[in-house]
Amino acid sequence: FEELIDRRGTSCLKYDFSKERGLPEDVLPFWVADMDFRTPDPVVEELVRRSKHGIFGYTDIKEDYLSVLSHWLRSRHDWTPDMKTMTVTPGVVFAICTAIRALTREGDSVLICPPVYYPFYSSVLGNHRKLVESPLVLRKENDGRPIAYEIDFDDFENKIKDNEVKLFIMCSPHNPVGRVWKRDELERIGEICKRHGVVVIADEIHHDFVREGFKHTVFASISDEIDDITITCTSPSKTFNLAGLQISHVFIRNEALRHMFRQELYTEGYSQPNALGVFAAKAAYGKGEPWLKELLVYLEGNLQRTKEFLAHHLPLVNLVEPEGTYLLWMDFSKYGLSDKELDDIIIHRGKLWLDSGHIFGTGGKGFQRINAACPWNRLEEGLYRLLNCLDSQGT
Template sequence: MTSFEQVIDRRNTRSVKWDLMETIYGIEDASDILPMWVADMDFAAPQAVIDALEERLKHPIFGYSYMCEGCKTAVQNWLYKRHGWQTQTDWMLFHHGVVPAIATVIETFTQKGDRILISSPVYPPFFSIPEKQGRQVVENFLIEKNGTYEFNFRSFEDQLSQGVKLFILCNPHNPGGMVWSKEILAEIVRLCAKYNTLILSDEIHSDLVFAPHQHIPLVSVANGEENRIITCVAPTKTFNLAGVQAAVMIATDEEKREKLKENALAHGQMELSPFAATALSAAYEHGEAWLEELLSVLSSHMDYVISEITNAIPSIKITKPNGTYLLWIDTRDTGLSENEIMNLLLTKGKLALEPGSKYGKAGTGFFRMNIACPREVLEDGVARFIKALT
């Protein structure tokens, strides 16, 4: 049995995914409900990471730590090998997660009342963080065609022309799974440069891309506008290390890095833990073979889910994404409302998915399913879905 086939009981481990469903879904008892919602995997982390953490635990002192040059080199080598992106280690600033990094960038480079542009449907913190900081969120609605998304550059430019301070890009796209092309990315940079708009590129899903698709770092098509871009990457989504909390902000512009450092000082932000440094280095240095096997498993899983559900329920449409381990399920032709489907999933199917409206009004009619689990669990989840809606 491979590590991707092993079913691991995660209940009573303080797991948000497994132990907080009563709170998240407002139900009294979720003990018989299968969670396929939040984006963490039910696979064990790479053995190299576990071994490195166990070795670190042999030293009994867990004092203040820092991200050494070796940690930065591990990131640098990974980005070049996987994505052809030649970075410099002094461009890197570490944070406790991509979401906190997004909050930091917003706070550092915008003011209350500033307009922040996002392309929806999109990951919910893209809405909530700017709003909590008193910024004005402007939505550029992606154009959906047969389960895939395109940018509406006419409205995108119109919105930029009205004074947008920051654009937040999701590449690869969550929840749609799009890996944006070089042409689309170049046009985003061109228009943002035209209207002097800063770009925050969230590339946390960049390693989870299926051939023949290839992730393209936004900076690699910047055409002289590299200093306009702050990129966020992390090993956490790739290697199932979200609870370890480690992410990297990469900024080629020294002035922007200094401002980010000042923000960290203003908030008393400490360096990452010794466990984060250990896990990050081990994952990037020794995790590639594990990732290649994972990608094969995820691709096969997606093919299975799409075939089973669409054959059983022809009114449902699912397009295989270019990347991520998330399926974006189109239920608009079922004749059922989002609330009706959610109720059927929870009460009849005993299955927890995420409603598309969570990703903005453009997501209404869709549901997001996390398929990163052992095949045995996946087949159970598919059976529950079909049971709920037939």
Template sequence: MKKYHFDKIVNRRKVNSYKWDVGEDELPMWVADMDFDTAPEIKCAIQTRLNQGALGYNTVPDSFFESYISWWERRHGFTLQKEWLMFCTGAVPAISSIVRKMTKENDKVLLITPVYNIFYNSILNNGREVLESRMLYEDGKYSIDYEDLENKLAQDETTLMIFCNPHNPTGYVWTKAELEKIGQLCLKHDVLILSDEVQCDLTHPGSKYTPFASVSEAISNISMTCMAPSKAFNIAGLQTSVISVPNEALRKQVNRGINTDEVAEPNSFAIQATEAAFNDSEGWLDELNHYLATNRAYLIEQVSETFPEIKIVEAKATYLAWLDCSAIS
């Protein structure tokens, strides 16, 4: 029996919504921001914190990191260590900070494209060069061009690869074998891996996400992973995430970077919302993922009937739809 009501319409206009404060005739379909009501368990935790009164500066308790450890263990079969984890105000601030701290000006940062557009900003705004390895596209499916990828990883100026797992925007869920092959190439050419995994809990029923750092100890040793409840639980506005870095030497550098950039302190609701998401809202997420799968099936059916020349790239994760409009003249 369903406990949550995802058919409820939430009016988000005129509340300073980045997505919806637009013209009445505009449809803001460009941003990964759901319109469902936030999980009641999260709203209750926020209300409880608000009722305590003062909203001053905050620390990060052990219970915050323990909620991540418990969630990844039971949902993804991967054991995080508490010392690996560092609070950050979001994946994008984390990525930009890591680019600044872990690369030098004019270094090349590799992207496997098409990919989340903000990665470009994090690279270019910090005086680094974007190096693209374009995926192959055939029969409605994307695949990595491994020869091209290795050629670009082998360039002396390439020091970092920013990766998206699961893939944004196509919704592809990388297999362990694919991640291992990519990771081995990075090891071979001494390139660090920065993996954005904030969409990992939006995998469709029956699909399995593999954390990049779980593939092998060697790959884990060159990996930095961005994790957050922001996408799956739709709380991006609360600015809460972690960076997981198993390698102690790398972790010290990353920690120095996010503290220098002043993106390592939580606001008054970030801790409570995160703990409520991971500890109390698992049922909400399970219902959400089933609802999203139904929505996607409906979209595919309607587009195929109404616009047969448009193809929707098959996705196993996220609520994004990547459309192939190349047949339209």
């Protein structure tokens, strides 16, 4: 994981599109959530083997694929869904948009809990639904240092009642704030949504990135009643760095909901998955666990070194301690800068490409999200660039 791999020139969204996105070409990127690590060797080997066959016709999944996926979910997440309830899609955001169209009508209310993964906003608004927010609450120490985000359950339920919410999109673990929701929190979400007839889309794409001492609970695993109102979205794309191969898994136990979802998918013209994605995912789930265990240790090291760097060099930057994901949510509000001023300093003086907090919606002002899934030398360079650009402001 220490190898510095040059990704430029591969049509890589993270490195090759700064100019197209209106940024200087020499920025060092830590924005989009993919990793600067090679996928596990068994996955590469399987892709090479399959590619040598030379024919890439229509492809679908068979029992051997379902078997390794089922084993992964059972062994790592203590969840044994009926694999017949699973539908393959090219991505989780694609699945969310499909579910929105399948289960709601234009003008219906969809709830989110910001600050949250910004495609949730475009998925709701782009499909002409009413966006309803129940912002997370950031608990702080007496000196203002952040502790953790929590759900305001009174507000959560009131927003559902007042707006006749039909659908709730949940991020679990939560991107960008790094919360791994506790079982009792998930139970309370389930109770409220069940009581008011709200279907839950559980985006659990980061479920394999949970730090020691925390446990990811699959929302649908809590009870049959909760499973019956849940659309669970998972994918190997984050876990094994396979986003470009476009494959994800959507589990819907409720037969009526599953029929509506699949009917909408049919009308979109999507049927078979990416040929190479199928073989990559099967190899990853079947042979990638040792690699993942080593990766989690390395990412923990990156986090600890980042915390030390901030404490010694950037004490005004407050890191919200993550419980999961490889994304770091940092509070720069003590610098007293507007989002535009902060972004300008980071981009043009620091030559850094981060995700500005405001794009994650309500509660994101003054924050930046940094992707820490890269070799430490690269992350350290980014942190020094951050230090130098903020120092140059006399801050």
